[in-house]
Amino acid sequence: MVRLYGYWRSVAxxxxxxxxxxxGVDYEEIPIDLAHDGQHDPxxxxxxxxxxVPALVVGDGPPLGQxxxxxxxxxxxxxxxxxxxxxxxxxxxxxxxxxxxxxxxxPVLTPRVxxxxxxxxxxxxxxxxxxxxxxxxxxxxxxxxTLAGDPRTGRFCHGETLSVADIALVSxxxxxxxxxxxxxxxxxxxxxxxxxxxxxxxxRALPRHAPGGPERC
Amino acid sequence: MVRLYGYWRSVAxxxxxxxxxxxGVDYEEIPIDLAHDGQHDPxxxxxxxxxxVPALVVGDGPPLGQxxxxxxxxxxxxxxxxxxxxxxxxxxxxxxxxxxxxxxxxPVLTPRVxxxxxxxxxxxxxxxxxxxxxxxxxxxxxxxxTLAGDPRTGRFCHGETLSVADIALVSxxxxxxxxxxxxxxxxxxxxxxxxxxxxxxxxRALPRHAPGGPERC
Numbered sequence: 001m002v003r004l005y006g007y008w009r010s011v012a013x014x015x016x017x018x019x020x021x022x023x024g025v026d027y028e029e030i031p032i033d034l035a036h037d038g039q040h041d042p043x044x045x046x047x048x049x050x051x052x053v054p055a056l057v058v059g060d061g062p063p064l065g066q067x068x069x070x071x072x073x074x075x076x077x078x079x080x081x082x083x084x085x086x087x088x089x090x091x092x093x094x095x096x097x098x099x100x101x102x103x104x105x106x107p108v109l110t111p112r113v114x115x116x117x118x119x120x121x122x123x124x125x126x127x128x129x130x131x132x133x134x135x136x137x138x139x140x141x142x143x144x145x146t147l148a149g150d151p152r153t154g155r156f157c158h159g160e161t162l163s164v165a166d167i168a169l170v171s172x173x174x175x176x177x178x179x180x181x182x183x184x185x186x187x188x189x190x191x192x193x194x195x196x197x198x199x200x201x202x203x204r205a206l207p208r209h210a211p212g213g214p215e216r217c
Numbered sequence: 218m219v220r221l222y223g224y225w226r227s228v229a230x231x232x233x234x235x236x237x238x239x240x241g242v243d244y245e246e247i248p249i250d251l252a253h254d255g256q257h258d259p260x261x262x263x264x265x266x267x268x269x270v271p272a273l274v275v276g277d278g279p280p281l282g283q284x285x286x287x288x289x290x291x292x293x294x295x296x297x298x299x300x301x302x303x304x305x306x307x308x309x310x311x312x313x314x315x316x317x318x319x320x321x322x323x324p325v326l327t328p329r330v331x332x333x334x335x336x337x338x339x340x341x342x343x344x345x346x347x348x349x350x351x352x353x354x355x356x357x358x359x360x361x362x363t364l365a366g367d368p369r370t371g372r373f374c375h376g377e378t379l380s381v382a383d384i385a386l387v388s389x390x391x392x393x394x395x396x397x398x399x400x401x402x403x404x405x406x407x408x409x410x411x412x413x414x415x416x417x418x419x420x421r422a423l424p425r426h427a428p429g430g431p432e433r434c
Contacts, residue, residue, distance in 0.1 A: 049362045050317065061306055068285075068320065069312035076305045088293045089278055095286035100267070103285065103320040108330055120348060121338045131337060145266045 002027040005047055005055040005063075007034045008213030009178070011106050012067035013054040014171040015164075017205035019071050022162065023078040031211040034111065068102050071164050083164045094158050097146055098168035105139030106172060129179075136176035140189050143169055148188040156192060162199075170196045174206060178217050219244040222264055222272040222280075224251045225430030226395070228323050229284035230271040231388040232381075234422035236288050239379065240295040248428040251328065285319050288381050300381045311375050314363055315385035322356030323389060346396075353393035357403050360386055365405040373409060379416075387413045391423060395434050 004020065004027050006013030020027050032038045032053050039051040047063045048055045056064045058077070064070050075083055084091045107113070109132045117123040117131060147153045157165035173193045177183070183190060196202050203209075207217040221237065221244050223230030237244050249255045249270050256268040264280045265272045273281045275294070281287050292300055301308045324330070326349045334340040334348060364370045374382035390410045394400070400407060413419050420426075424434040 096283035
């Protein structure tokens with residue numbers, strides 16, 4: 001029994017959904033409604049004292065937090081199909097690409113940061129929206145700079161095999177699209193995202209199929 | 218021959234320095250002066266097209282980026298002493314704690330984000346300083362919330378053995394201190410930081426010993 005505590009719009013939850021699908025893990029998603037402070041519900045505090053999604057509970061195990069740590073756990077628990085390359089330098093590259101999205105850019109645009117923008121700098125609704133779009137776009141621009149022209153980039157971010165780098169890229173790009181982020185001038189990123197979106201394991205993970213997700217997302 | 222491209226004040230470079238010391242790897246640090254745009258030097262673009270430190274080059278291998286990916290690489294290359302627990306659930310917890318610092322909080326306070334605060338919201342010097350301090354403090358507060366009262370926390374973040382969680386915590390706390398961040402009300406974090414600072418591998422990694430680092434840091 002695998003339970004995923006998530007939110008339809010969450011980029012980090014999307015990463016975990018895609019990985020669970022690729023690994024063939026059956027799971028139930030328990031929606032935590034971030035739009036209505038569901039992450040501060042006392043029942044959820046027992047799952048994650050940091051009030052953040054995603055959290056994954058496998059059987060009677062402890063709740064696991066942080067999407068990139070969850071992806072590493074899934075890779076160890078269900079090694080097939082692999083989502084990391086067989087060689088150490090390849091694994092380092094794939095993890096670094098994933099962290100460009102999951103560490104450098106996505107955390108900067110999350111609701112907790114936007115709330116602080118309002119508290120500390122009186123950010124207007126337009127400034128908040130522009131802030132979110134800016135860091136979505138920066139992630140994609142940095143992804144393009146990393147991937148384009150590197151001979152290690154192939155059909156996917158790293159060679160011919162899907163990896164956690166593709167999962168992080170596509171999760172970022174999908175939610176960016178929902179926020180109306182410009183995606184011009186990103187040929188390598190655009191090509192890989194299109195290839196991945198055609199994979200059923202990615203499609204099934206999209207926000208529109210998650211509990212509470214609107215049809216258009 | 219191991220070369221670390223870093224900056225004395227960089228939290229992410231500090232993580233890698235500590236890990237290299239613990240693993241007993243001899244390395245040369247090549248300073249990239251972020252205070253004078255050294256990361257945009259064309260010579261460094263060949264090392265990291267994203268113009269970020271740290272980057273690690275091992276022998277004739279490709280440059281490795283992203284501190285958390287570098288730590289995973291070091292763990293695979295030099296498994297002793299281990300910096301991740303032997304069990305999968307323990308590894309997941311340690312990685313998640315490290316990412317609380319390295320993904321959720323530190324990226325929000327980096328110079329590229331502060332520069333955008335100025336460009337997009339006209340942040341004053343006082344607002345910039347408060348922003349940086351706020352996210353340093355938030356990282357420590359979240360660390361305390363994760364560690365305090367969890368029976369898996371021991372002498373170190375996870376049991377009785379140093380791990381990448383301690384490296385991420387101490388790197389965050391050390392640089393926070395240089396920025397004058399309040400550290401009251403964080404007994405568990407404070408205790409673990411003090412224990413780690415007494416370890417020579419941590420002490421040798423501190424900014425004051427790095428090229429360009431001022432004596433007081």
